[in-house]
Amino acid sequence: MPDTSRYLPVLTYLQRQLTGQLGAGEVTHMHYPTAISRLLGFRLVEIGEAMAVIELDADPAQHGNQQGTVHGGLLCELADAAIGTAHSTLMEAGETFTSIDLKATFLRPVWQTRLRAQARPTHRGRTISHYLCEITRDDGKVVASVASAVMTLRGEGAQGR
Structure with missing residues (x-):
């Protein structure tokens, strides 16, 4: 059983990581950045309680589909990462979570641009929370809107996850 007394709260850990103030040996019970x-x-690029902003420099040469635009699956993964990071800020040692659904609405094609995924809760429940993530390109236009439900796992359900 790991010593959970030395874990920083996830939000504190991510804030320090983001500002470059994370001390040697400071850890949290989750893995950041994820693989x-x-x-x-x-x-x-931004973190707060139940909110996160993640950016990516998208390029169809690396992230493209058959049509020569950025693949929609990459947009889903970007949104899922932002939503998961946002929700992780609410987790305590011994808790974890899992996405239970994800619905993406694609609004515009994406070529080479900086993408910004901003996730925020639309409902925060004890077990099930709902999030909305809007992904914008560098001209400020929304390219996708992604909604997801996330389930918090505790006790036996959180073990080994």
């Missing part, structure tokens, strides 16, 4: 975020080049 998928590192692989895809996502950057956390």
Whole structure:
């Protein structure tokens, strides 16, 4: 059983990480940055209680689909990362969470641009919370709107996750 007394709250950890003030040996019970975020080049640029903003420099040469635009799956992953990061700020040691649904509405095509995914809750429940994430390109236009429900897991349900 890990020593949870030394864990920083997730929000504190992410705020310190973002500002470069994370001390040596300071940890939280979750993994940041996540492996998928590192692989895809996502950057956390803003964090608060139940909210997160993540950016990505999108390029169809790296992230493209058959039509030559940025793949919609990348937009879903970007939104899921922002929503998951936002929800993680509410987690205490011994708690974790899982997405239980995700619905994406694509509004505009994306080519080479900086994408900004901003996630916020629309309903915060004890077990089920709902989030909305809007993804904008660098001209400020919304390219996708993603809604997701997230379930908080506690006790036995959180073990090993």
